[in-house]
Amino acid sequence: MPHAIRLHQHGGPEVLSWETIDLPAPAPGEATVRHGAVGLNYIDVYHRTGLYPLALPSGIGMEGAGVVEAVGEGVSELRVGDRVAYAGGPLGAYADVRNIPAHRLLKLPDSIPFETGAAMMLQGLTAAYLLRKTYRVQxxxxxxxxxxxxxxxxxxxxxxxxxxxxxxxxxxxxxxxxxxxxxxxxxxxxxxxxxxxxxxxxxxxxxxxxxxxxxxxxxxxxxxxxxxxxxxxxxxxxxxxxxxxxxxxxxxxxxxxxxxxxPTLMNYTAKREDLVALGSELFDVVVAGQVKIEVNQSYALKDAAQAHRDLEARKTTGSTILLP
CATH class of the missing domain: 3.40.50.720 (NAD(P)-binding Rossmann-like Domain)
Incomplete structure (x- = not known):
């Protein structure tokens, strides 16, 4: 059975609950993604504590990378077996496998491992919109x-x-x-x-x-x-x-x-064409070696609470991933 981290109340890292879940077939417009790795980000702390309140119970986590296992009706851009990565809503990345709207998924270049893909999407797309859109660095x-x-x-x-x-x-x-x-x-x-x-x-x-x-x-x-x-x-x-x-x-x-x-990433990537354009710029600089993604910490997904403790204590550097 698949597992996921769930929130039933806001609070400290101890509220992160590792649970067995039921996963239905993907709905129209959705894809099922089995994660190779999941990203950890500070916004996850905001969601957990309630600084950014959630309707509870809720999943948590905003980015991941993996393989498409199934697609719902009407999905034409993706096929079973495609390598993909994503950042942004809906929440629920802290899971072995999940359903997600297909239009939020980007095809991950073969030269970028899942661990790197999961670590780079939210932070990398954030850097992309900051440097190329919010203020275009010259x-x-x-x-x-x-x-x-x-x-x-x-x-x-x-x-x-x-x-x-x-x-x-x-x-x-x-x-x-x-x-x-x-x-x-x-x-x-x-x-x-x-x-x-x-x-x-x-x-x-x-x-x-x-x-x-x-x-x-x-x-x-x-x-x-x-x-x-x-x-x-x-x-x-x-x-x-x-x-x-x-x-x-x-x-x-x-x-x-x-x-x-x-600004927020969600506004800058609300349109599919903007998401694809920013993702393309990010993938290009990573593949070219101009930007190297530092995955300096990894935790088992079930140990997400400890990852949150270390993140809040500023014990981490670079990117952190959770491994299903």
């Missing part, structure tokens, strides 16, 4: 990437460098600083020992950066604004340290007519 831009040694950070740093940007990354430890340097950062700032906004000004000769990509949230938000050049773009795409407090918009004018946005 050669010569100076960019600041908060949490540069995290999953999105390591991908975004490599990709931004490949695009010709000067990449400044922040980290919380010397070990993570070395990791960031090895993955595209020209300059690394340890925000636990340095004033990162001040260092950004020094690195950019007082100008500031064109864009800040900030997935940390509360702890770095004010400094991120202070790191921008006039008319720079503040991209707040996550809140690992807690939600950003309310903002007085007059600050944006006082600090140089700044722009600010709080």
């Amino acid at each position: 050669p010569g831009d100076a960019v600041l990437i908060q949490a540069a040694a995290g999953g999105v950070g390591l991908i975004a740093c490599q990709w931004a460098r490949a695009l010709g940007a000067t990449v400044i990354g922040t980290v919380g430890s010397p070990a993570k600083a070395e990791l960031a340097r090895a993955h595209g950062c020209h300059h690394v700032i340890n925000y636990s020992t340095e004033n990162f906004a001040q260092r950004v000004r020094e690195i950019t000769n007082g100008e500031g950066v064109a864009v800040v990509y900030d997935g940390v949230g509360k702890d770095t938000f004010a400094g991120s604004l202070d790191s921008l050049r006039p008319m720079g773009m503040m991209v707040s795409f996550g809140n690992a340290s807690g939600p950003v407090p309310p903002l007085d918009l007059i600050l944006l004018s006082q600090k140089g007519s700044l722009f600010i946005t709080r």
